[in-house]
Amino acid sequence: MHILVVDDSKVMRSIVTRTLRQAGFDSYDIHEADNGRAGLDAALAQPPLLVLSDWNMPEMSGIEFLTGLRDAGSTVPFGFVTSEGSDEMRGRAESAGASFLIAKPFTADTFRDALSEVLS
Template identity: 40%
Template structure:
């Protein structure tokens, strides 16, 4: 299972990668904004996306909307500090499958990933 992590914070990417490896997912690809996320996605083999919202160049919302025009079924989890109800609804309407507000526990990330992978 290859997972794409898109976040402009290298610390955050590292924390997510660390959590993923603890729950058995070590095949990870990284992007630091929506644009580089799309480039990594185009290389193929990605089965799940974990993305931040607030990033330079292309934010997570635009990234998700673009991904959905190409791939309607890939599971997408948004992990962000945006906690307002309207933000969560906007993300879901854009094609995000589930939502985690930072800071999170590894248990929450695990729970969301497992529910997305069914």
């Protein structure tokens, strides 16, 4: 049982993983990918319990990643962890099938609130 963390920044993948642990989600394995295309390939090959993805990435953006997943028939829960939390982006995320959008900076409480329902 694993969570897939997708971000082109190594340090942000590290911070997201650390925050998951701090929020109490420490029983899951963490798999990583460094762009949307690698994330899509990984999520289709071995479906995770949850995808946590950045939005703005090279190769394939987070929203393209999510659309690709849904087009392939995947219903895996998907949440964005991104530096942009505008109403417009939240609307786009929700329309594309995202469960939530966490804007940076975030805390362990933010993760707990957003992920608890999805991982319950």
